[in-house]
Amino acid sequence: MLAVGQAYAAEKLTIATVNNGDMVRMQTLTDDFKAKNPDIDLEWVTLEENVLRQKVTTDIATKGGQFDVLTIGTYEVPIWAKKGWLVPLDHLGADYDTADLLPPIRDGLSLDGKLYAAPFYGESSMVMYRKDLFEKAGLTMPDSPTWDFIAEAAKKITDKPGEVYGICLRGKAGWGENMAFLTAMSNSFGARWFDEQWKPQFDQPEWKDTLSFYVNLMKEAGPPGASSNGFNENLALFNSGKCGMWIDATVAASFVTNPKDSKVADKVGFALAPNKGLGKNANWLWAWSLAVPAGSKKTEAAEKFIAWATSKGYLDLVASKEGWANVPPGTRASLYANPEYQKAAPFAKMTLDSINSADPTHPTVKPVPYTGVQFVAIPEFQGLGTTVGQLFSAALAGKSTVDEALASAQQVTTREMTKAGYIK
Numbered sequence: 001m002l003a004v005g006q007a008y009a010a011e012k013l014t015i016a017t018v019n020n021g022d023m024v025r026m027q028t029l030t031d032d033f034k035a036k037n038p039d040i041d042l043e044w045v046t047l048e049e050n051v052l053r054q055k056v057t058t059d060i061a062t063k064g065g066q067f068d069v070l071t072i073g074t075y076e077v078p079i080w081a082k083k084g085w086l087v088p089l090d091h092l093g094a095d096y097d098t099a100d101l102l103p104p105i106r107d108g109l110s111l112d113g114k115l116y117a118a119p120f121y122g123e124s125s126m127v128m129y130r131k132d133l134f135e136k137a138g139l140t141m142p143d144s145p146t147w148d149f150i151a152e153a154a155k156k157i158t159d160k161p162g163e164v165y166g167i168c169l170r171g172k173a174g175w176g177e178n179m180a181f182l183t184a185m186s187n188s189f190g191a192r193w194f195d196e197q198w199k200p201q202f203d204q205p206e207w208k209d210t211l212s213f214y215v216n217l218m219k220e221a222g223p224p225g226a227s228s229n230g231f232n233e234n235l236a237l238f239n240s241g242k243c244g245m246w247i248d249a250t251v252a253a254s255f256v257t258n259p260k261d262s263k264v265a266d267k268v269g270f271a272l273a274p275n276k277g278l279g280k281n282a283n284w285l286w287a288w289s290l291a292v293p294a295g296s297k298k299t300e301a302a303e304k305f306i307a308w309a310t311s312k313g314y315l316d317l318v319a320s321k322e323g324w325a326n327v328p329p330g331t332r333a334s335l336y337a338n339p340e341y342q343k344a345a346p347f348a349k350m351t352l353d354s355i356n357s358a359d360p361t362h363p364t365v366k367p368v369p370y371t372g373v374q375f376v377a378i379p380e381f382q383g384l385g386t387t388v389g390q391l392f393s394a395a396l397a398g399k400s401t402v403d404e405a406l407a408s409a410q411q412v413t414t415r416e417m418t419k420a421g422y423i424k
């Protein structure tokens with residue numbers, strides 16, 4: 001029994017999150033959560049993506065218990081759940097409606113039918129393009145373009161003296177930077193990281209086709225210095241009017257169509273990520289999600305917070321403050337059925353179609369032993385993806401040939417996979 005005048009000590013949740021726009025906005029809206037849960041206090045640790053990954057991985061592997069809620073990606077969830085590092089989210093509340101979560105997003109965050117992380121926002125990738133430049137060149141963008149069409153169009157709309165480049169693509173090295181793009185692209189070319197015996201496939205013609213096509217296209221129709229451009233650099237180029245096309249995350253759509261951010265806001269069209277006619281589009285699948293580490297002693301309060309931040313009610317809250325176009329996209333079917341959202345977000349249908357066309361369980365044309373679309377869901381992939389990303393970035397920069405980059409990628413990947421015991 002509390003004595004008269006004795007303060008009730010609130011339970012404090014420590015939340016590790018990434019410094020992107022949607023997450024920063026969430027922190028400004030937590031008065032709503034506090035009003036509903038006065039007995040829970042929130043402490044934020046906001047970090048840049050690479051630092052966040054490092055800190056969270058170290059803490060969870062040692063069961064350090066430093067955080068009660070983690071912001072993690074689709075790559076980590078199944079790996080960490082399998083190791084027993086995450087708590088299954090069984091108590092999100094009666095009105096949470098797990099069935100409303102988009103199936104490809106929900107499945108990527110589940111293991112054996114149990115949800116281990118709740119998606120805060122989801123994304124695939126798509127083509128964003130300048131309708132005015134297409135019109136001027138007498139081109140019509142198909143809903144589902146081929147790579148050959150993209151290459152022809154990019155060359156036609158490039159005006160190097162006028163500093164307009166037909167296409168902007170990621171070149172900056174990193175497993176979540178250029179390799180997210182190139183792995184998804186390679187899937188559409190019929191390539192794969194590993195065959196069914198975990199033997200690396202960089203010595204196969206499909207990878208040579210992918211990397212040659214990419215390097216040649218960027219030389220002919222890309223901006224200078226492309227090997228150091230990642231998501232943010234290309235977003236800045238596109239918004240300043242210097243890119244005719246940009247193939248990247250669907251989450252960029254609200255930025256490129258926002259007149260506050262973009263010089264070309266009223267001129268942007270959308271299409272599915274390209275294909276080679278082999279049955280796979282070059283689109284990826286990702287969600288930034290909230291999870292509870294097994295080291296936390298506050299799982300009940302943590303689940304309450306996660307339920308609030310990833311609920312339908314949270315989308316309504318953001319819409320009431322910021323407008324429907326700015327709600328976190330890509331997680332719930334009900335959002336895409338909402339006429340107000342459809343009206344406010346011209347990119348809504350293409351985002352949903354892109355997410356639905358990604359299949360993490362069958363990411364490639366030929367069979368593979370792994371899941372994951374723009375990544376391979378094994379612990380070794382972070383290191384491998386970054387090393388291979390550096391080799392491919394160097395090929396784009398002209399510091400090595402495509403053949404040299406592929407031979408090195410084959411060699412280093414074979415060595416690491418043998419060392420890790422995948423290759424017998």
